[in-house]
Amino acid sequence: MGDWLYEYGMFLAEVATLVVAIAAIAAIIVRARSHGGARQGTNLQVRDRRAHLRRHRETLEDARLSRAQRLRRQKQRRKQVRRERRDRSNDQRNTLWVLDFHGDLKASRIPSLTEEISAILLAAESGDEVMIRLESGGGLVHSYGLASAQLDRLREAGLGLTICVDRVAASGGYMMACCADHLIAAPFAVIGSIGVVAQVPNVHRLLKRNDIDVDVLTAGRYKRTLTVLGENTEEGRARFLEDLRETHDLFKSWVSEHRPALDIEQVADGDIWFGTQALETGLIDEVNTSEAWLQSHGDELRILEVSLRSKRSVMQRLGQTAGSAIERGVDRAIERVTASRWDRQ
Template sequence: MEFLNDYGLFLAKAVTIVIAIAAVAMVLATLAGRGRGPRGGREALEVRRLNERYRDMGRRIERTLARGRRDRRRLARREKHDTPRRGRGEARLPRLYVLDFEGDLRASAVESLREEVSAVLRNARSDDEVLVRLESGGGTVPSYGLAASQLARLRDKGIRVTICVDRVAASGGYLMAAVADHLVAAPFAVIGSIGVVAQLPNLHRLLKRHDIDYELHTAGEHKRTLTVFGENTDAGREKFREELDAVHDLFKQHLARYRPALDLPRVATGEFWLGSRARELDLVDAVGTSDDLLLERGERMDLVHLRWRRHEPLGRRLSLVLESVLARIRTSY
């Protein structure tokens, strides 16, 4: 009985700490997002021209450093000449649609990604391209599988996809990155981790020591392989490992389709490599940053940044934070 009292007190403290952390995170997220939500509705697609942003950055430097009226007049004439003007009916430049994906364990950004991809498919021409700035250390299998499928929609329609990894694309993140026609990674970006992991504690012996029974009833031989509270069997463990191997094999089949030059026995070991070494192993196609690529493409393409924003009610956002903190990931890339 004393054990149960101590455990209950510990659990109450743990839940209180988790709720406090979630509440603070929610307040910070609300403050950070205040005034930046979509206009005119609860959902909106934000469209921004990046060419003008880069052009304005250069002009601000020149204006600040200009000396005297003569320099300022010369600068004004040059800015007027550099400003692109297209006459009516003049063909538009090819567009580079820029999307951002910041992954968490549940790949929750996939909800925005699917809308952004649909918007591109609705408007893109054959000479347009897509650049995805990807950052993710992986997460749950179904979520990252769906995210990779969204990028595959672009390739299936003949739209060239470039993915840039400035920091990390590991495990499920690399599952997404591999879909690219052209994959670029920064020199010290983390790439790879082609494997599947699953872990869970087992409290059966602890419960047994304190004379606590736990019953689990299933219909179907493999409805539950391993449990947290029940007694696990060698047969259950073997079946669980079979399931992991099946997911790993599917991961490798995916890579064989999109990156056929990969030496899968060499790289599909769960290891990761930094960008420069990843290039030597054909895990990526080039070493560089998204910043350099955008500056280069901006000389000959219209850079169009897309971001789908969905306003979630406060209660929903709080529940998502709590779910993210409390969730036990059973199987993940």
């Protein structure tokens, strides 16, 4: 009897510990989410590409030298660095500012992109250019519309804009890519998908078979055209399709405005092209990779890579990670379904 009570007491203690741990994690998540993910500050990082690659080169060079040879070489390098610092004020080269944009379903990197562009506009001088390494399979129309509008700020300021696509710029991704003055894509990068898609599941018949009623109450004829739970009507479907067509027309107009030489009706059927094919249709201007293009311009331009990093407290980082895990998982699942169209083996 005593052993049984002891084991039962230990079981209760384990259960209580687990409940307290779950409650503590939940409290952390609620606290972090209640701050709305507010930033504690941001850190703008700038990396000189030439200096960065030089360090890699020096590491490889040192690997094949003896210790005495390495010491002599390091001494020579220190002298060279001092000379370059003295001569930097005489460097007349224009600056190429390099940004990265990896877009998810909601283009959630827009705030960082906006701030990076604002900073560059404050620092850029006449003759400077901007290059963006872009990767996105598209997502929400309003999100990618806003991201595209941010890129237009660079052109309006008179800065040349080059966009490089190494993997994919489809749908909303191409909406952004077409804003470039010069658009580059890798040979097998996926380009295009100028179309609009929407999928709305409906479980009304399942609910009806189980005698479950759902009332959908609206004020306004088209406040809710298609629903998940309620009964959809032909009028609602027709209106929803009309909205899709209007969105598609706006998408085509945006692309035509930014690439007027493109035969928009030939490419705006939702299809995709690989880089070499996209060059033939006029969707891009050059077939190349971002790394090769940067390497070829390293002597004529001073290349600075810019990235904005958010500073968050430990509590916020923990809460944000836990609270966003499921949301990211769902988004990635949707992205995989969408990307399966062009992820061909």
